[in-house]
Amino acid sequence: MNALSANSKTIKGVVPISPAAARLQRSLAFLVVTLPFIGVGIATARIFLYGVNWWEIAIFVGMYVVCVSGVSMGSHRHFAHRAFQAHPRVRSVLGAMGSMAAQGPLAYWVAQHRRHHVYSDLPGDPHSPHLHGGGVVGMLRGFWHSHIGWLFSDETADWIHFAHDILKDPQAFRIHQRYFWWATIGLVLPTALGALATGTLTGAWLGFLWGGLVRIFALNHASWCVGSVCHLFGKRPFETHDHSANNFWVALFTFGEGLQNNHHAFPSSAAHGLNWREPDFSIIVIRVLERLGLVWDVNFPSPQAIAKARKAPA
Ligand SMILES: [Zn+2]
Numbered sequence: 497m498n499a500l501s502a503n504s505k506t507i508k509g510v511v512p513i514s515p516a517a518a519r520l521q522r523s524l525a526f527l528v529v530t531l532p533f534i535g536v537g538i539a540t541a542r543i544f545l546y547g548v549n550w551w552e553i554a555i556f557v558g559m560y561v562v563c564v565s566g567v568s569m570g571s572h573r574h575f576a577h578r579a580f581q582a583h584p585r586v587r588s589v590l591g592a593m594g595s596m597a598a599q600g601p602l603a604y605w606v607a608q609h610r611r612h613h614v615y616s617d618l619p620g621d622p623h624s625p626h627l628h629g630g631g632v633v634g635m636l637r638g639f640w641h642s643h644i645g646w647l648f649s650d651e652t653a654d655w656i657h658f659a660h661d662i663l664k665d666p667q668a669f670r671i672h673q674r675y676f677w678w679a680t681i682g683l684v685l686p687t688a689l690g691a692l693a694t695g696t697l698t699g700a701w702l703g704f705l706w707g708g709l710v711r712i713f714a715l716n717h718a719s720w721c722v723g724s725v726c727h728l729f730g731k732r733p734f735e736t737h738d739h740s741a742n743n744f745w746v747a748l749f750t751f752g753e754g755l756q757n758n759h760h761a762f763p764s765s766a767a768h769g770l771n772w773r774e775p776d777f778s779i780i781v782i783r784v785l786e787r788l789g790l791v792w793d794v795n796f797p798s799p800q801a802i803a804k805a806r807k808a809p810a
């Protein structure tokens with residue numbers, strides 16, 4: 497038991513989970529961490545032995561784009577932060593795409609994420625790299641916890657405390673309930689695409705390998721970098737009460753999520769990139785959807801709010 501879980505009873509909204517639920521959660525986390533890792537090992541060996549086909553890369557990229565968009569625009573900006581309103585069909589599609597990423601059911605995702613904002617880099621934050629001692633050892637332990645270790649915790653965010661709106665919203669709750677169905681579709685779809693591309697069982701297996709396992713590995717590590725790398729390394733243009741930082745490379749591969757300092761300064765903003773140098777593909781898509789009338793009430797911080805929050809030059 498780490499210091500965080502020892503304190504969990506005293507932190508509002510953070511609750512211990514039963515031994516049986518903890519075992520189930522750890523088992524699922526173990527599968528989500530190890531199976532994609534094994535898949536990457538097999539894919540790498542195959543590249544050296546046989547090379548790689550264009551359609552394997554296309555399935556990987558296609559599935560990655562679908563799932564990262566679902567997490568960024570759906571689970572995060574729409575459902576967790578209400579940064580924009582959306583047509584019911586858009587909500588369903590974003591919810592399904594986010595669930596296909598295999599990062600947990602919607603109420604779990606939203607509750608843990610809101611908890612991260614409330615306790616950012618303080619005791620109670622599910623994945624801060626800053627609470628694990630000083631020196632190089634403390635930093636390495638913190639990095640491990642914030643990147644992967646937190647998935648194996650024996651406490652969790654109270655869904656009723658942090659995600660009551662998801663539980664009360666019939667459409668959002670349906671998305672939550674169908675998580676395992678959509679996560680399975682996230683594996684079946686690339687398998688079917690591989691079979692269609694080649695008409696062979698080998699093609700189906702390679703579709704599963706690239707669009708399923710390798711894609712889950714790539715997207716999960718990119719997403720986990722938001723909690724680990726982006727609370728350690730990067731630019732901090734805004735005053736926030738945490739160590740959040742804007743990391744260009746993580747932002748590029750997470751469609752804007754890696755701009756953590758901007759996001760912690762303006763959590764309800766639909767835009768994480770606040771200028772053209774900050775990569776935020778999601779806000780481009782949100783603006784297109786807004787033009788089409790499919791999303792509305794898109795939140796942006798005012799120029800005055802941005803100026804006020806910006807750090808004074810040193
Ligand atoms: Zn953060």
Ligand SMILES: [Zn+2]
Nearest residue numbers: 577609759763
């Ligand atoms: Zn957030």
